[in-house]
Amino acid sequence: MGLLIGCSGDLSVVDPAGPAARVIATLWWVMFIGAGLILALVVALVIGAFRVRRTEGDAARDEKVWIIGLGLCFSIAVLTALLAYGLVAGERLMPRVAADVVRVQAEARQWAWRFSYDDRPGYITENLLHIPAGRPIDVAITSRDVVHSFWVPRLAGKLDAIPGHVNVLRIEADAPGTYRGLTAEYNGEGYRRHVFSVKAHDPAGWAAFVAEGTP
Amino acid sequence: MKELLRVLLPLLVWLASFSAIYGLHGLGCASGWTEVALPVMSLFRWVLFLAWSATIFFQLLLLLALRTQRFDTTSSFIRRLSITNSWTALIATFWTLYPIAVSSTCG
Amino acid sequence: MNALRRHRKLQAIWASDPGWKGWTSSVNHSDLGRMFLFTAFFFFLVGGVLAMLIRAQLATPDSAFVDAGAFAQFFTMHGTIMMFLFAIPAFEGLAIYLLPKMLGTRDLAFPRLTAYGYWCYAFGGALLLVAMLFGIAPNGGWFMYPPLTGPLYSPGINTDVWLIGITFVEISAICAAVEFTVSILKYRAPGMSLDKMPIFAWYALVTSLMILTGFPPLILGSVLLEVERAFGLPFFQADLGGDSLLWQHLFWLFGHPEVYIIFLPAAGVISTVIPVMARTTLLGYGWIVASIMALAFLSFGLWVHHMFTTGIPLMGLAFFSAASTLVAVPTGVQIFAWIGTMWKGRPELHMPMLHILGFFVTFVIGGLTGVMVAVVPFDWQAHDTAFITAHLHYVLFGGFVFPMLAGIYYWLPLVSGRKRLFRLGELAFALIFLGFHSTFLAMHWVGLLGQRRRIETYDAESGWGTINFISSVSSFVMAIGLALVLVDIIIHAFVAERSRRNPWQAGTLEWAGMSPPASYNFASLPEVSDRTPLYETPDLANRLAMGDGYLGAPKAARRETLMVDAASGRPEALVIYPGNTRLPILMAAMTGGFFLSILLKLFWLTPLALAGVAALALVWVWQLGARADQGLQEAGRGAPLPLASEGDRSPGWWGSIFLLVANATFFGSLLFGYAFLWTVAPGWPPAQWFVPSWAELGLGTGAALTGAIAQHLSARRNRAGAALMTALVPALLATAATVVVFGLMLFRLPPPDGHAYAATLLILGAYGLAHALLVMLMQGFLILQVRRGYTSPRRRAAFAVVALWTDYLAAITVLILLAVHLPGMIM
Incomplete structure (x- = not known):
C-alpha cells in the first residue's frame, strides 16, 4: 500500500488505531472508490454527448433511459446500498453494554480539558486522558462554557461538548501508546491550542494507574 | 392557488409527518417510553411504528384521491405533476422514516 | 402608430430619471436587477479578497501574518459575505432582471418593493463593511454558535453587527421572494399556463417559496440571540433554562434549505442554457419540475445533518441521514436530464458551455462528498475539518459560481446588445477551473489528515505544509482567473461591436425585446401558446414592437401590464404600476435607523424610527388609492379587463398571502423553540409559572374572533353598498381589546431574565402585541380611506387585504394565549 505513506500522521483519520476509527476508515475507502466510479461515469457521459452523433431521438425513450433509468433507478440503488452500510456501521459504533467498559468523564472549557475517572474517584488530569488499551472506554463529555468537541482522530469520531448536556462517546485503542486529541468546534481565539493527549496503558500500566488512587 | 396547493400537498404532508415523528422520537426518549415493555416491542417502538404506518396509509389515500375524477383538474400537466409529487412523498415517507424499523432507539 | 413612435411614447412613460439621481428613484426592474448584480459582485470581490488573506495565512506553517483574532474576523466575514451578501443577492x-422579460410582462408585481429590498441590502451590507474596516467585524464563525456568541463570551459589538446587519439584509430576500412568487404566479404573458412557463421561472418560484419558509427561522434565531445579548433574556444559557442547541436547530433549519436556495437558481440557469447550447429542447420538463419540488421539500428535512456530532440519538440521526441521501435522487434526476438533453441535441462549445462543463465536474464531486458526509459515522470524523470546507466549496462554487459565470456569458449580449471581441474568457475559465480544483481537492485530503477548519495556523511537524502550500498557490491562480472575467466584462462594456438580436437563437421571451432591453421590456405583450415562443414565431420581436399584442396602445402616463389567472394564464385584470419615487430609499433609510438604534443601544431612537417606518408605509399605500371608479379597461385584442385594484384579489392581497406564509413560519419556529426548550433543555420546569387567567384567555380569544368577523362583515357590506362604520368601528375596538390583553399578559410575566420560559413568553406576547398594533393601524387606515372616499363597491381591494391580516391576528392570538395560559392551568 504505497498510499499509506500519504495516510499516516498522528491526527490522521485514515491511519486508524482503534476499532471505531477503523470502521470509519474502511467506510471512507469504500465510498471513495464508489464516488470515483460514479464520477468517471458522469464525465464519460458528458464527453460522450460531444462525441456520439445520433440521428433521430425519441422523446419517450430518452426519458426512460436518462430520467427513469439513470436518474431514478441508478441513484436509488446506489443510495440504498450506501444507507444500509452507513446504518450498520453506525450501530457498530454505539456505546453498547459490555462487561469491561471503563468510564471516564471529559469536561471542556476555554481552552483546556479536564478528565476524571470512575476507577479512580477524585483524581483529575488536565489535557491528558489515561485509558487502558484494548478495552472499550465510554467518555462522558460536557462543557462548562461554550460548545467544544472531543476528537481523537485515530481512535474514533468526534462528539460535541455542550453546556447542560452530557454526551457519551465510545472509544478504544488497539495498542498502548499516546494519541493526540483535538477540540473540533470553533470556540474562540485559543481554538488552535485547545488540544490534549490520550495515553493508552498496557494492562499492568493501567492497574498501576488505578492503584495509585487507592491509598 | 388551488392548483398550487394540490401540487404541494403530498410533500407538505411528508414534511409535517417527518417533523412530527422526529418530535415524537425526541419526546419518547425524554419520557422513557423505551423502558415500557409491551408485547413484541417497547411502547416507544409501537408508538413510532403506528405513527409511521398511519402516515404511509395517509399518503396512499392521498395518491388514490389525486387520481380520482373527483379531485381532477383541467390541466393535465398539473394532474401529472401532483401525482408524481404524491409518489415522491410516498417514497420519501417510507425511505426517510425506515430507521424506525431497524435503528437502535435512544442511544 | 408606428413602432418608433410607440417606443418613444412608452419610453417617456417608463424611463427612470436621468443621471445618477435616477438610481435613487428608479423602480424599474432592469435598473434594480443590474444594481443588485453589481453590488453582489462587488461583495464577491470583497469576500474573495478575504479568501486570499485566509489562504495567504495558511500557505506556510507557523505563519504570523495575522493573529487569531483577525483571522476569526476573516473567516467569519468571508462566509457571511459569500452567503448573505453575494449568493442570495x-x-x-438575476431574477429581478430576467423574470419579467422571460415571463413576457413589463415589470415585477411590486416595483417599489424591489427598490426597497435593494436599499435594505445595500445599507445592511454597508453596515457590515464599515464594521470590518473598523476591525469590529463578527468573529464567531458564519454560523455564530452561542454560547460563544452570547453576552458572556462575546461581550463586544462584533456579534451584534452580524445579527442586526444580516437581519436587515434578509428583509431584501423576503421582499424579493414575495415579489417573485406573486410575479411568477400572476404576472405572465397571456396564454402562458404553468406548463408553458420557461423552466427558470419554476426554479425561481420554488426558490422563492423556500426563502419565505427558510429565512424566518434564522430571523427568529437572530432576534432571540440579540435580545439575549441586549436585555439578558436567557434563550441559549443552559443554567437558566435555555439551550445552545436551540440556536443550532434554528440556524440549520435555515442553513440547509439555504444551500438549495443558492443551488436551485443556478440549476435554473443550467436548465435554460444547456438546451440552447445543444440546439434542442429540455429533456423531461415535467420531471424536472417535480424534482425541483422534491428537492425543495426534502431540503427542509435535512437540517440535523449539520448536527450529527451534537449527541442526538442514533435513530434521530438516521432519519436525517436517510433524508440526506434521498435528496441526491432529485439532484441526480436533473443531472441526468441535462446530460440526456446534450445527447438529444448537438452541443456546441461556446463560452457559457465551458462553464457548464466546469459545473458538471465540480458539482458532481461536491454532491458525492455530500453523500459521504450524509453517512453518519463518516461525518463524525469529517465534521469541522478541512474536508467539510472543501466539500462545501465544491457544492457552492460548482453549484453556483460556475453556473452564474455561464449565465453571465449567456445573457451578456442581451444586457449590452454587443458581442465579445477578445477570447479572454476562455483563458479565464482554464485558470479558474484548474485553480479551483487544485485548491480544494487538496483540502479534502488535509482534512482527512486531521486539519480542522478555522485554525489560524499549524505546526511544521503536522506534515500539512506541502498540501496547504499547493492549495494557497492554486487559489491565487483561481483568483487571477476570476479577475480576468472581470476585465473581460469591463472591456465588453467599453469596446465591443453590436451583436444581432438573439445571438444564441434561444426560444424564450427575454430575447424578444430590444437589446439592451427597453425600460418597458415589450411594446406590446405577446400571446403565448408554447414553451419556446420564438421558435414558433420567429418574427415575434417585430410583431410585438409593432403593437401586435396586448396593451399596444400606451395611454398617457400610465405604466400598465396584465395580471393573469395563475394556472391557465388567461388575462384577468389590468395593473397600473406606480412611477419613479424616492419613497423606497427613504423607507430603507428609516428601517436602517431602527436597526442602528438597536445596534448602538440608542433606545430612544427606536420608537421614532418605527413610527417613521409606519408613516412612510401609510404614504406608500395611500398613493395607490383612487377616488373614482375606473370600470372596465381596453387591453387590446378586444378584451376589456377590470383594474386589479377594483376587485378582491389585488396584487396587495397576493403579496399579503405570501408575506403571511413567511410570517407564519416565523411564528411556527417560535412555537417549535418553546416546545424544544420545554422537552430538551436542562433546567426545566421553571421555578415560577405564569399565573393563568380564564378572564384574559376568554376576553382575548373573543376579541380576536370578533375583530375578524366584523372585518369580514365590513367587506360584505361594502360590496352591498351599505353603511360601513357599523362594522369597521367594532372591528377596530375588538383589536384594541386584543392589544389590552397582550399588554396585561406582558405586564404579569415572571421576570423574563430569570428563566428561558418567561423569556419565551415575553417574545410570544410581544409578537402578538406587535401584530395587534399593526392590524389596528390597518383598520384605522381603512376607516380613513372610507371617510375620504377612496373606497366604493368597485374599489374594494383594501377590505380583502385587511381581512387577511385580521384573520391572521385572530389565529395567532388564540394560539399564543393557549400556549401562555394552558401550562399554568395544567401544572
Missing part, C-alpha cells in the same frame, strides 16, 4: 439580481 446575486440570485435576486
Whole structure:
C-alpha cells in the first residue's frame, strides 16, 4: 500500500488505531472508490454527448433511459446500498453494554480539558486522558462554557461538548501508546491550542494507574 | 392557488409527518417510553411504528384521491405533476422514516 | 402608430430619471436587477479578497501574518459575505432582471418593493463593511454558535453587527421572494399556463417559496440571540433554562434549505442554457419540475445533518441521514436530464458551455462528498475539518459560481446588445477551473489528515505544509482567473461591436425585446401558446414592437401590464404600476435607523424610527388609492379587463398571502423553540409559572374572533353598498381589546431574565402585541380611506387585504394565549 505513506500522521483519520476509527476508515475507502466510479461515469457521459452523433431521438425513450433509468433507478440503488452500510456501521459504533467498559468523564472549557475517572474517584488530569488499551472506554463529555468537541482522530469520531448536556462517546485503542486529541468546534481565539493527549496503558500500566488512587 | 396547493400537498404532508415523528422520537426518549415493555416491542417502538404506518396509509389515500375524477383538474400537466409529487412523498415517507424499523432507539 | 413612435411614447412613460439621481428613484426592474448584480459582485470581490488573506495565512506553517483574532474576523466575514451578501443577492439580481422579460410582462408585481429590498441590502451590507474596516467585524464563525456568541463570551459589538446587519439584509430576500412568487404566479404573458412557463421561472418560484419558509427561522434565531445579548433574556444559557442547541436547530433549519436556495437558481440557469447550447429542447420538463419540488421539500428535512456530532440519538440521526441521501435522487434526476438533453441535441462549445462543463465536474464531486458526509459515522470524523470546507466549496462554487459565470456569458449580449471581441474568457475559465480544483481537492485530503477548519495556523511537524502550500498557490491562480472575467466584462462594456438580436437563437421571451432591453421590456405583450415562443414565431420581436399584442396602445402616463389567472394564464385584470419615487430609499433609510438604534443601544431612537417606518408605509399605500371608479379597461385584442385594484384579489392581497406564509413560519419556529426548550433543555420546569387567567384567555380569544368577523362583515357590506362604520368601528375596538390583553399578559410575566420560559413568553406576547398594533393601524387606515372616499363597491381591494391580516391576528392570538395560559392551568 504505497498510499499509506500519504495516510499516516498522528491526527490522521485514515491511519486508524482503534476499532471505531477503523470502521470509519474502511467506510471512507469504500465510498471513495464508489464516488470515483460514479464520477468517471458522469464525465464519460458528458464527453460522450460531444462525441456520439445520433440521428433521430425519441422523446419517450430518452426519458426512460436518462430520467427513469439513470436518474431514478441508478441513484436509488446506489443510495440504498450506501444507507444500509452507513446504518450498520453506525450501530457498530454505539456505546453498547459490555462487561469491561471503563468510564471516564471529559469536561471542556476555554481552552483546556479536564478528565476524571470512575476507577479512580477524585483524581483529575488536565489535557491528558489515561485509558487502558484494548478495552472499550465510554467518555462522558460536557462543557462548562461554550460548545467544544472531543476528537481523537485515530481512535474514533468526534462528539460535541455542550453546556447542560452530557454526551457519551465510545472509544478504544488497539495498542498502548499516546494519541493526540483535538477540540473540533470553533470556540474562540485559543481554538488552535485547545488540544490534549490520550495515553493508552498496557494492562499492568493501567492497574498501576488505578492503584495509585487507592491509598 | 388551488392548483398550487394540490401540487404541494403530498410533500407538505411528508414534511409535517417527518417533523412530527422526529418530535415524537425526541419526546419518547425524554419520557422513557423505551423502558415500557409491551408485547413484541417497547411502547416507544409501537408508538413510532403506528405513527409511521398511519402516515404511509395517509399518503396512499392521498395518491388514490389525486387520481380520482373527483379531485381532477383541467390541466393535465398539473394532474401529472401532483401525482408524481404524491409518489415522491410516498417514497420519501417510507425511505426517510425506515430507521424506525431497524435503528437502535435512544442511544 | 408606428413602432418608433410607440417606443418613444412608452419610453417617456417608463424611463427612470436621468443621471445618477435616477438610481435613487428608479423602480424599474432592469435598473434594480443590474444594481443588485453589481453590488453582489462587488461583495464577491470583497469576500474573495478575504479568501486570499485566509489562504495567504495558511500557505506556510507557523505563519504570523495575522493573529487569531483577525483571522476569526476573516473567516467569519468571508462566509457571511459569500452567503448573505453575494449568493442570495446575486440570485435576486438575476431574477429581478430576467423574470419579467422571460415571463413576457413589463415589470415585477411590486416595483417599489424591489427598490426597497435593494436599499435594505445595500445599507445592511454597508453596515457590515464599515464594521470590518473598523476591525469590529463578527468573529464567531458564519454560523455564530452561542454560547460563544452570547453576552458572556462575546461581550463586544462584533456579534451584534452580524445579527442586526444580516437581519436587515434578509428583509431584501423576503421582499424579493414575495415579489417573485406573486410575479411568477400572476404576472405572465397571456396564454402562458404553468406548463408553458420557461423552466427558470419554476426554479425561481420554488426558490422563492423556500426563502419565505427558510429565512424566518434564522430571523427568529437572530432576534432571540440579540435580545439575549441586549436585555439578558436567557434563550441559549443552559443554567437558566435555555439551550445552545436551540440556536443550532434554528440556524440549520435555515442553513440547509439555504444551500438549495443558492443551488436551485443556478440549476435554473443550467436548465435554460444547456438546451440552447445543444440546439434542442429540455429533456423531461415535467420531471424536472417535480424534482425541483422534491428537492425543495426534502431540503427542509435535512437540517440535523449539520448536527450529527451534537449527541442526538442514533435513530434521530438516521432519519436525517436517510433524508440526506434521498435528496441526491432529485439532484441526480436533473443531472441526468441535462446530460440526456446534450445527447438529444448537438452541443456546441461556446463560452457559457465551458462553464457548464466546469459545473458538471465540480458539482458532481461536491454532491458525492455530500453523500459521504450524509453517512453518519463518516461525518463524525469529517465534521469541522478541512474536508467539510472543501466539500462545501465544491457544492457552492460548482453549484453556483460556475453556473452564474455561464449565465453571465449567456445573457451578456442581451444586457449590452454587443458581442465579445477578445477570447479572454476562455483563458479565464482554464485558470479558474484548474485553480479551483487544485485548491480544494487538496483540502479534502488535509482534512482527512486531521486539519480542522478555522485554525489560524499549524505546526511544521503536522506534515500539512506541502498540501496547504499547493492549495494557497492554486487559489491565487483561481483568483487571477476570476479577475480576468472581470476585465473581460469591463472591456465588453467599453469596446465591443453590436451583436444581432438573439445571438444564441434561444426560444424564450427575454430575447424578444430590444437589446439592451427597453425600460418597458415589450411594446406590446405577446400571446403565448408554447414553451419556446420564438421558435414558433420567429418574427415575434417585430410583431410585438409593432403593437401586435396586448396593451399596444400606451395611454398617457400610465405604466400598465396584465395580471393573469395563475394556472391557465388567461388575462384577468389590468395593473397600473406606480412611477419613479424616492419613497423606497427613504423607507430603507428609516428601517436602517431602527436597526442602528438597536445596534448602538440608542433606545430612544427606536420608537421614532418605527413610527417613521409606519408613516412612510401609510404614504406608500395611500398613493395607490383612487377616488373614482375606473370600470372596465381596453387591453387590446378586444378584451376589456377590470383594474386589479377594483376587485378582491389585488396584487396587495397576493403579496399579503405570501408575506403571511413567511410570517407564519416565523411564528411556527417560535412555537417549535418553546416546545424544544420545554422537552430538551436542562433546567426545566421553571421555578415560577405564569399565573393563568380564564378572564384574559376568554376576553382575548373573543376579541380576536370578533375583530375578524366584523372585518369580514365590513367587506360584505361594502360590496352591498351599505353603511360601513357599523362594522369597521367594532372591528377596530375588538383589536384594541386584543392589544389590552397582550399588554396585561406582558405586564404579569415572571421576570423574563430569570428563566428561558418567561423569556419565551415575553417574545410570544410581544409578537402578538406587535401584530395587534399593526392590524389596528390597518383598520384605522381603512376607516380613513372610507371617510375620504377612496373606497366604493368597485374599489374594494383594501377590505380583502385587511381581512387577511385580521384573520391572521385572530389565529395567532388564540394560539399564543393557549400556549401562555394552558401550562399554568395544567401544572
